[in-house]
Amino acid sequence: MAVELPRDPPGRSFVARLRRNPDGRPHFVVCGADALVYTVAEELANAGHRIRLTVIVPTKLRGDVPDLTTLRGVRVIRADRLDERTFRSAGLAGAAALALVMPDDVVNLHAALCAQAVEPDLRLVIRMFNTGLGYGVRKLFADCAVLSDAAMAAPAFVAASLGEVAPTHVRLAGRTLYVARRADVNPEHVVCALTAADGAGRVDVLPADPLPAARRAADLVLAEATGRPAGQAVAAQKLVRSRRRRRPFRVMGRAVRAALNRKLGIAVLATLVITVLAGAVLVHADPVEGFWKSLYVTLLTAVGSSDVEMERDGVAQAAQLVLTIAGLALLPLITAAVVEGMVNARLALNSGRTAAQHQDHIVLVGLGSVGTRVLRQLVDLGLDVVAIDRKTDARGAKVAEQLGVPFIVGDAALEETLRSASIATSKALVVLSTDDVTNLQAALNARAVRPDLRVVLRLFDDDFARRVQTAFNIGISRSVSRLAAPAFAAAMLDRDVLATIPVDRHALLVAGVQISAGSPLDGVPLSRADRPQSVRVIGLSASGSEWVDWSPDHRRVLAAGDRILIVARRAGLRALAEQASPPPELPESGEEAS
Structure with a gap:
């Protein structure tokens, strides 16, 4: 987030x-x-x-x-x-x-x-x-x-597209963090432990690290999602080239198919047929000896280089006229066919893999504010995505290009657009455009192609979203305003809450707390802010800096303006916020205490 x-x-x-x-x-x-x-x-x-x-x-x-x-x-x-x-x-x-x-x-x-x-x-x-x-x-x-309500809602759409119960993916300071079992995560990517079970039914929330070996495998942790390595666009290009080398004939065949435009090909073929027939009539009506001379007269007449021949009979003149007109039409058609074929072939070669070859991917409709954030998080999680939007200059179009994500320009409400994105072999459809009608139509068309497809649908009206979910049997219909509202309310009531992570029966808060001058935490080690089962420090940003140190030294002395990034319970956050704030100002003499 x-x-x-x-x-x-x-x-x-x-x-x-x-x-x-x-x-x-x-x-x-x-x-x-x-x-x-x-x-x-x-x-x-x-x-x-x-x-x-x-x-x-x-x-x-x-x-x-x-x-x-x-x-x-x-x-x-x-x-x-x-x-x-x-x-x-x-x-x-x-x-x-x-x-x-x-x-x-x-x-x-x-x-x-x-x-x-x-x-x-x-x-x-x-x-x-x-x-x-x-x-x-x-x-x-x-x-x-x-x-940003888009940032607040994006994790819920990501989690829903993966079939998870709660929105457990958070994009924070350039990273995507997610909740997982410790056994499923590389130890280098663990940010902090969230829960640990003792085997007797008791679950400790925000336990201290390191945990006993017997309790490390099954506990939940907050981990970093890395997806593809840095330089994702470069890596994608290398992957395309390697696939091109392994399957050269398939790639060339795709390029030839892309180069052939059906309508343009029919027009060229029809013009060629007329040219051949008119040439045959002309050669037959105007005696020409030998095949070469027949071809010579036909081609020169087709390109408009023939002279007016008054002495020829009417049939020959009519054939010459038709042939000349057909030739005038043939040249631009051939030029257009060659240019379009070269462009389409180049695009097909550079794409490396078309949407039609995707399997177990996620089809994402709408690359606006919410869609772009969802796209980044899905790619961070290492998932294949095919994006669709009506506009070539959509907000997330450049992001899709940078991440090497196939981007289809078209109307997602049309079944043929969804089929071009291989909706039949996808694992989920996430519809996030700003048009409720388009979103609902895309969801219904996708279900018509594949009835068991997981559909995540964005609708502006929360009541409408609930009714659509019931009436059309669409598993997940969400309202961005409903998803974002808790974060805005928390920012007013619970200080700088950046995200809420449901864990077990608890709601853990990801928050940023700034150290104020004269506060109890001003001038003490960072370890004083870290309290197992209440507050866990996951990052530190020095005063005046936007950069976040994700592995801060707990012996570092805090100073005014430093910002601590934490995962905490609600009570723990309030207590830490009190410690990070200066004491209440005392009323001056002669003034009544408020």
Whole structure:
């Protein structure tokens, strides 16, 4: 899961801001215009926290957004512009956190700037589609988390395509991490242990390493997925060349088939037939001695080099006229056939392996924000993928080319497009385009070809997704907003939660915690942050650096601005966040304690 790592403010901590509210209930504000605003509000309303929640939405909402007034204790404000006036009327001054989940990066950025003018001491959770822009936005604000719903949803689609129960694949800081049995993972790729069973029914969560030998094989670990080695595009090209050497005749036959265009070939053949027949009539009507002279007269007339012969009879003149016209049509047809044949043959030779030869692969439809992230994670896991999108310039088209993934430009709602991707021999179909109709049609057509195919279907409306799953017997129908909402809510309530990993009956959180100046962890060894069965440190990013050290020395002394990457239980994360924050500011003399 590619998630930005927000930096904590140098001043008052988030915990301190929660404590300052006179009524003891922190105020949270959520702004949005699509289904995500409802699911985030629902998560916050049902989280079991004593909070005050205000939701700001446009006067006219999309039809797939449920009625927000049905949520208990939620105040709804309708406004078409997120400016200072709107935020003041919503009571943003004194609020603890603001979530901006509008479906437009620029709108969210403008709203964040306006919100900062109303309440400078505010935690911001901003939805960003453009991850590059997200890095820059994060640096503009003291306490800001930049999240992508595409990044949050991608692991669930990956897990569903593999037939797993829970979304256990997380892309983080350039790596894809996943949950597996220790026995199935190379020891070099283990990041940390997640569970360990003692054989008597007891399961320890986040145990200390190393474990006793008898308990190492069956425990769950968080491991790195490597897939193909670095330089995947180069490796793919080498693989193509090696296959080309092993099967030269098959590759050449594929190139010849690709070079032959059926419609163009019929046009050329028809023109040739007319040319031959007209030439035969001309030679017969205009006596020519010998085969060579007959061929000579026919070809010169066909290319338009014949002169007008008034003394010839009518039959010869008619044949000459037909032959000349046929020749004028034949030359451009031959030129077009040669050019197209060379292009198609070259593409066939360079592809090395067409989609029709794939087996046990995953067909991925839609290379937008979500589809591109799913594509990267599937390739990281070493899986074969065939991608489909309507647009040649889709967001993930270049990514597919770099990873050596076959890319088919076509409408996935058509059965012939799915067949060209070898849907009949695939292991799963993952449909992630932004068109619900196309997604559903592609799923139904794929099931018509192969009734037992695993289908992972993206639909925008969560209620519609559930009904489709029941009515059409499609095993997995998912809503991106429903998948992403818990992460946005967690970022507002539980600090910088980057991912949630269901393990056994527990929910482990992957989070980033920044060390603030003057906090209990400032100036102590990293080992003080690592607590077996509560918090496990998996990485460290030094102050002012984006690079993550995945094997940090636990004797390293922590400094203000350092960021610790952890896997923790909820209580463990809260305790560590308290230790990483400076003590609450004491009221100055003469002031009443809030």
